[in-house]
Amino acid sequence: MSKKTMGIHHITAIVGHPQENADFYAGVLGLRLVKQTVNFDDPGTYHLYFGNESGEPGTIITFFPWEGARQGIIGGGQVGVTSYAVPKDAMEFWRKRLEKFNVPFSEMERFGEYYLQFDDPHGLHLEIVEREEGEINTWNFGEVTSEVAIKGFSGATLLSTQPNKTAELLEKVMGLELIGEEGDFLRYRASAELGNVIDLKLTPMRRGQMGVGTVHHIAWRAIDDKDQLDWKEYVTENGYDVTPVQDRNYFNAIYFREHGEILFEIATDPPGFADDESQETMGGKLMLPSRLELKREELEQSLPSLEIRILEGDK
Secondary structure, eight states, X not given: OOOOOOXXXXXXXXXXXXXXXXXXIIIITOOEEEEEEEETTEEEEEEEEEESTTOOTTSEEEEEEOTTOOBOBOOBTEEEEEEEEEOTTOHHHHHHHHHHTTOOXXXXXXXXXXXXXXXXXXXXXXXXXXXXXXXXXXXXXXXXOTXXXXXXXXXXXXXXXXXXXHHHIIIIISOOEEEEEETTEEEEEOSSSSSOEEEEEOSOOOBOBOSBTEEEEEEEEESSHHHHHHHHHHHHHTTOOOOOOEXXXXXXXXXXXXXXXXXXXXXXXXXXXXXXXXXXXTTSSBOXXXXXXXXXXXXHHHSOOOOOOOOTTOO
């Protein structure tokens, strides 16, 4: 058996106050809050999902906002940089937008592409690159119109404690194609139009510390439940300890930690985020799994208030 993932399904990170998180990813970056729910393992904490208008795989970044949690240290065993794709000729808009909201940024070139690099309010490393690939995001918010809106992920940069082992996994198990080497990076590509480019830093990195401002895991796409079970068998056969299937309401998930210490998930594309509310109303209210509905009143009172709002000075 051999397998090839289509690319990134979602990326999950740990952040601080949920309103600060929402103001940045919705207010500044213009992403849609497609699901407002709770951490199923810690229901007193939100689990927030931001993506394109329909919440498609390859566009979704998710957050566990823990106000007052310790600051993490980005390092080996983590996604070091989360990369977003915007349409061609949108970069000048994003330069001006970051300046408008006092977000410091730098510019750099990698593999012949130009990137704007910046941090979110809690220290998560982000970057924006222009790409022709990927459907236009039809979500409009504030001054972020579909002509310039973030389409979804362009990809991610992985930091590994054993890059040679991670490289072997990406190519021989996950089925990504090695398409280039430049300086301290290998570049891999998957078949999807979004979330398809992975840069792997070749220098072994000291292991990071999980906390605010760090990525918890990166999830790869499985077509459906059957494909996911095939992945489970295949990854296990290749020497990795894979968890049982976990029901996450909007997808099923399996997890394993690769030898460079990055936590990988393989998540199913279906059923998607319109499974328990319509696409038109997604993200508008707190959604809970059936087992937690009896605690709704208690949870709604204990969770911090959260508002998706157009920021002052924006349209």
